[in-house]
Amino acid sequence: MLIEQRLEKIKAIIEEERSATMAYLAEKLKVSKDTIRRDLIKLEHQNILRRTHGGAVSIDREATIFNxxxxxxxxxxxxxxxxxxxxxxxxxxxxxxxxxxxxxxxxxxxxxxxxxxxxxxxxxxxxxxxxxxxxxxxxxxxxxxxxxxxxxxxxxxxxxxxxxxxxxxxxxxxxxxxxxxxxxxxxxxxxxxxxxxxxxxxxxxxxxxxxxxxxxxxxxxxxxxxxxxxxxxxxxxxxxxxxxxxxxxxxx
Incomplete structure (x- = not known):
């Protein structure tokens, strides 16, 4: 699977499920956790998601600040x-x-x-x-x-x-x-x-x-x-x- 295809799949998973662990993504995409970690860094730089310890959440799943x-x-x-x-x-x-x-x-x-x-x-x-x-x-x-x-x-x-x-x-x-x-x-x-x-x-x-x-x-x-x-x-x-x-x- 090309990296572009993998990134699109990760984006789709995060968009649908709002969050995911690296272990889950690695199993889903049949790649190593290290590969997923590098992919998440790329997607975070694109402002697609926010990395957390052990995974990632979609940007709009971050808690909203209200007065x-x-x-x-x-x-x-x-x-x-x-x-x-x-x-x-x-x-x-x-x-x-x-x-x-x-x-x-x-x-x-x-x-x-x-x-x-x-x-x-x-x-x-x-x-x-x-x-x-x-x-x-x-x-x-x-x-x-x-x-x-x-x-x-x-x-x-x-x-x-x-x-x-x-x-x-x-x-x-x-x-x-x-x-x-x-x-x-x-x-x-x-x-x-x-x-x-x-x-x-x-x-x-x-x-x-x-x-x-x-x-x-x-x-x-x-x-x-x-x-x-x-x-x-x-x-x-x-x-x-x-x-x-x-x-x-x-x-x-």
């Missing part, structure tokens, strides 16, 4: 259902670190009857939590993101280190076999420390976040304990989650 208002309006019904499912996991009389995502905001609204000690870097979440009679709230320090109203930076990360909580609940910007990703390092470092401090780490994400990637890696899959989403992931990714001891909870 807070846009994100809060997307997939509202799904967020509500995920929020109900997440709230079922939370025991009464517990401590929780909440990140600044809009799906986490939906979860918070379902916890108003529980006694919790809440820690968050989101001013929006803090105002909501302050309305709950049984909730004590700590707002983390740091630099303020003026559009999305969350706090970040070295001061934020350092303060999180002082806490040891029952749960960390975080929204997922992008998740794949390579781990959890986000579009900025500053927010990613905050999320990474939040994960370190929670006994049980619960990640919440609708299906559009699955098998996507981002600029900054937050953690490996084995750093989270539970993934709550609306649809069962594709088999390859599902197996990867299971191999990393992630408990997958779906609405299906």
């Amino acid at each position: 807070y208002q846009q994100r809060s309006k997307k997939h509202n019904q799904i967020k509500e259902q995920i929020a109900y499912k997440t709230a079922e996991w939370i025991k009464n009389n517990c401590s929780i670190i909440f990140d600044s995502s809009t799906t986490v905001e939906a979860v918070i609204r379902k916890l108003h009857n529980k006694t919790i000690y809440a820690i968050t870097n989101s001013l929006t979440h803090a105002i909501l939590l302050a309305q709950f009679e049984k909730t004590e709230v700590t707002v983390l320090p740091g630099a303020l993101h003026k559009e999305q109203l969350f706090l970040y930076g070295s001061e934020t990360v350092k303060k999180i280190e002082h806490y040891h909580t029952d749960y960390t609940i975080l929204g997922v910007f992008a998740i794949s076999a390579d781990g959890l990703f986000i579009h900025t390092e500053a927010e990613g470092l905050v999320k990474r420390q939040m994960i370190e401090q929670g006994d049980t780490v619960i990640a919440v994400a609708d299906h559009t976040k699955l098998n996507t990637t981002g600029l900054f890696k937050v953690c490996d899959l084995n750093a989270i304990d539970v993934l709550i989403t609306d649809h069962v992931p594709q088999q390859e990714f599902l197996t990867c989650l299971q191999n990393n001891n992630v408990n997958i909870i779906t609405l299906d």
Whole structure:
């Protein structure tokens, strides 16, 4: 098979399946992984795909960045259902670190009857939590993101280190076999420390976040304990989650 034909076949596979591993492509095209690796480099230079550890994803499968208002309006019904499912996991009389995502905001609204000690870097979440009679709230320090109203930076990360909580609940910007990703390092470092401090780490994400990637890696899959989403992931990714001891909870 000529290289041009092989590249066209790889492009077609990525376009149809949105992502693929090098092992899968090598088997499909009957060539070595080294050959596939060189082909993926060529296609990445053509802006056809983005290489990941062990494979590639199509460009349009990279997670899209929205501002807070846009994100809060997307997939509202799904967020509500995920929020109900997440709230079922939370025991009464517990401590929780909440990140600044809009799906986490939906979860918070379902916890108003529980006694919790809440820690968050989101001013929006803090105002909501302050309305709950049984909730004590700590707002983390740091630099303020003026559009999305969350706090970040070295001061934020350092303060999180002082806490040891029952749960960390975080929204997922992008998740794949390579781990959890986000579009900025500053927010990613905050999320990474939040994960370190929670006994049980619960990640919440609708299906559009699955098998996507981002600029900054937050953690490996084995750093989270539970993934709550609306649809069962594709088999390859599902197996990867299971191999990393992630408990997958779906609405299906």
